[in-house]
Amino acid sequence: MRPYTVVLIVPTGVGASIGGYAGDALPVARAIAQICDRLITHPNVLNGAQLYWNLPNALYVEGFGLDKFAAGCWGLQPVHQNRVGLILDQGIEPDLRLRHLQAADATRATLGLNLTDYVITDAPLNVELRTAASGASWGTIGNPGSLLRAAEVLIQQAKANAIAVVARFPDDLGSYALEAYRHGQGVDPLAGAEAVISHLIVRTFQVPCAHAPALTPLPLDPNLSPRSAAEELGYTFLPCVLVGLSRAPQFIINSKTSLSPSPHP
Template identity: 35%
Template sequence: MSREFVVAHVVPTGLRASVGGYVGDATPPTNKMAEVCDKVIVHPNVVNGVMLNCAKENVLYVEGYHLDRFFLGETALREVKQNRIGVVLDHVDERHYNFGVNQVNAVKANKGIKVTGIVRTREKIKDSVFRSKTGAYIGKIGNPEVIFEACHALLAEGADALCLSAKINVSHKIMAEYFRGRIPNPYGGLEAILSHAVSKKFGVACAHAPLQLYSQRLHDFGIVDWRGAAEVVSTAYLGCVLQGLDRAPRPVPVKRAKPSDWRIGDLAALVCPHNALGGIPMLACEERGIPVLAVKENSTILRVTKERLGLKNVVKVKSYDETVKLLKKMRRR
């Protein structure tokens, strides 16, 4: 389309990014970029803030699998006025289920989202979370078919976006370490596996929100790392995801794209942490000659840098404020 100035902001999940490694803490720099760009493309965890989603209206909310396909030139993004959202809730006890339904209804009442239905999986989603050799947390799903069945039912009811919510088994001890800023997000990797699997199978806008209910123990954590504070004042994670999916662009195969859809050729730049440059978005931009702005202010547990990979199209930027200034200059060219 190439008629507007479009950038992407990617913060890989579960790598203890100093900006974006918690919940919604990458929203302020994203919004600063949105002030100088026509569109900013992000994946959900960049702007998800538990009950809050404070991203500006010109921020496009795209699930990670679809985002990768976008960077590979296989998928285009079609903006919509509003999606019809189907909600999949884990097969949890009545207390958790009621909490999930109340979250959906709260956002529906206050934001006017369209919900086609809520389906509880026929059995508990069998998930496990563990730490990899790199220090990142990843996960495994033992029975993805129960998620797929629920998604099928919601799509048959007319949903064109899917909100997933599983009760993820993470110990209180691990969460305490996370809230102290000592370890990466322990459930983000599993969330990515869930949403990627559904996105790949059904090809619709999708995102995941943990279905956690431990409010009676939140006071145990004391005053936490400021970037994780949203999680100890509310565990209503469905709020941010439903708000994001409300206007999330629809992924469309490039062969069926319209002139008004966004393609990789429309992208002016990619912004990301300086030492997490090994993902599909970064390597695809390198191959296509799209500038990658590597922000030194944002560091992860990885050491995948411009020098280590021999990347030639990466521009090191000290901070997000400098990134915004550079984007302004790029736009004027």
């Protein structure tokens, strides 16, 4: 008998009432995982900054890869454990970079994750945030070639088969969008740009990828929404990304129907 499989998708950066914040779709994913044999979903659903939940029957699939799977172009191969490579944006300040490296070390020592050496991009990625007329968030990468070169080093030299990216995102302290998001009333201003980063790597290299933004810690807010609180527990959102990628399925590529990977810019 074929396993009963459910695909759970929550659009990114559109202000979804469930799943539009910091891991607030995890309770839904946990409930669905209990009534199906296999749950296929994406990082926007399962990532909760420093919080995560082990769902043994869930597959953590980046959005572009999930699109290709749904179109019948790519298959998904479950794994025991991936070898995860970490890319750090050159634009991250030294102290903030060290916080992320210590978070990676913690997942290696405490959770037993298999991580390669990290790579710092050869130029700042220069992420910029945008908001569409509809209110959805999106963004651009100023130096996509630098990102792809770093990923290539990890894949070819360090033998990574999954890629975690930490890019320096603009601090937008005091903006209306950020305040609304922190109070559970707005759109995640970072999510759209995060998707651009992971899509680029998955499209080019056909390996699992997820992203965690690097940001200056925000001042305490006594009115913080519980749905946004997971992102304010510490200095980094990286732990959930590394955990998710450690067991993310590998892609099985159907060369007859799959698009060729994009050339490096």
